Amino acid sequence: MTSTKLSANDAARNRMAQRLAALERRIADACANAGRPRDQITLLPVSKTQSSASLQCALALGLHRFGENYLQEALGKITALPEDCEWHFIGPIQSNKTRAIAEHFDWVHSLERAKVATRLNAQRPAGMPALKVCLQVNVSGEQSKSGVAPDELPMLVAQVRDMPRLQLMGLMCIPEPSDDPAQQRARFGLLRQLRDAHLPDAPVLSMGMSADLESAIAEGSTLLRVGTALFGPRTPSPTETP
Ligand SMILES: *Cc1c(COP(=O)(O)O)cnc(C)c1O
Numbered sequence: 001m002t003s004t005k006l007s008a009n010d011a012a013r014n015r016m017a018q019r020l021a022a023l024e025r026r027i028a029d030a031c032a033n034a035g036r037p038r039d040q041i042t043l044l045p046v047s048k049t050q051s052s053a054s055l056q057c058a059l060a061l062g063l064h065r066f067g068e069n070y071l072q073e074a075l076g077k078i079t080a081l082p083e084d085c086e087w088h089f090i091g092p093i094q095s096n097k098t099r100a101i102a103e104h105f106d107w108v109h110s111l112e113r114a115k116v117a118t119r120l121n122a123q124r125p126a127g128m129p130a131l132k133v134c135l136q137v138n139v140s141g142e143q144s145k146s147g148v149a150p151d152e153l154p155m156l157v158a159q160v161r162d163m164p165r166l167q168l169m170g171l172m173c174i175p176e177p178s179d180d181p182a183q184q185r186a187r188f189g190l191l192r193q194l195r196d197a198h199l200p201d202a203p204v205l206s207m208g209m210s211a212d213l214e215s216a217i218a219e220g221s222t223l224l225r226v227g228t229a230l231f232g233p234r235t236p237s238p239t240e241t242p
Contacts (some may be wrong), residue, residue, distance in 0.1 A: 013057050016230070020061055023229050030217035044088055046209075046227035048073070049234040052080040055112060058230070067109070067225050071097045078104055082107040090172075092146060099123045107132045109206050109225070111147045114159045118138070121163035130165050134172040134206045137194060139187040143176040149185065150194055157198050170204030170222070171195050177211070184215035192220045 006014070009103055023043075031038050046067040047055050055066060064084065068074035069091030078087055087218050088107040093116050101108060102123035111117055111133045125130045135156055138147030149157050171194060175187035188207050195205060208216025210229035217224075228234060 007017060008052075009057075012054070015232070016057050017061055019230055020063075020117035023226060026213065026224075026229075027217065027224070030159045030214040034212075034218045036217065041221055042223045044090075044206075044223055045230050046090065046225050046233065047077070048091070048170065048227065050231050052077050054231060055081055063230075067227075071100055075104060085192045095119060102131060103128075105131070107134075109134045110136045111148075111160070112136045112146065112156075114156060114177050117156075117160050117163060117166060124165035127177065128169040132167050132169045133159065133160065134170050134204055135168070136172045136174070137191055139190045140176040144174070147173060148189070150204045153194060159194065168199065168202055170199065170206065171204040171207035172204075172207075176214070180217050184212045185219055188212075188216050240242075 027043070030037060031041065031061065035200045042065070043063070043091040044065050044067045045058055045063050047058070048067070054170075058066075065086040065088060066077070066079070067088040067090045071089075074087065086107070087105045088109060089101050089105045091110045093101065093108070095116060098116060100164065102120045102216040103125055107130060108120065111120070111190070112135065117133070120131055120133070135153065136147040137153060138144050138149055155213055157168070160166055171191050173187065175184065178184055191207055192205060195202060203221055205221050206223040206225065207219070208221045208224040210226050213221070213224050213226065
């Protein structure tokens with residue numbers, strides 16, 4: 001006799017499929033409003049604090065990139081998931097974590113210091129392709145502490161350009177939270193201007209999260225980092241603080 005009741009796994013997968021469909025509708029609407037093709041934009045699921053089972057669920061829905069903030073937590077998932085997944089480190093980087101990041105990740109979005117860049121460049125294993133990096137810029141002035149200041153960006157760009165084991169892909173930002181679309185767009189617009197001014201050949205603008213992706217798409221985002229709109233609410237990370 002077959003049960004008509006869904007297993008817990010099937011139910012979780014259905015909920016994620018519904019969230020993904022709603023998310024794709026938001027992205028499609030924002031692209032239409034901006035007159036941009038959907039295929040200019042990469043969706044990066046942000047899976048911090050989510051279980052490996054939850055990532056398997058995303059994988060079954062065709063998603064294979066994952067953004068992680070906490071190294072120890074991420075290493076467990078990298079081991080548990082298939083090898084062809086693409087791993088993006090998006091959290092603050094302490095110097096003593098650079099080796100493991102260089103050895104296990106495909107991308108780093110949160111590069112903001114030359115010292116960390118130097119270590120990643122030296123520690124990227126020879127057999128792997130260059131580590132793809134975005135420089136995190138503080139587009140919120142005194143309201144944020146993370147990211148390189150806009151006036152220090154040209155110097156960091158020049159330094160990272162000289163590092164052969166890093167491939168400079170573009171810029172990333174995390175503006176201070178705001179409900180005001182005009183303010184959201186001003187921050188994202190600044191990141192785009194900085195990219196155009198200082199690294200015009202770099203293709204990536206890593207900007208836009210669950211709450212502000214429409215504004216980010218309007219300002220030229222090419223990579224959305226989306227957590228809660230895809231995975232649902234987060235539980236606090238059990239092992240680590242950012
Ligand atoms: C958590 C996180 C996200 C995703 O945030 P949501 O609001 O859940 O979409 C994106 N980028 C970074 C750097 C994050 O830490």
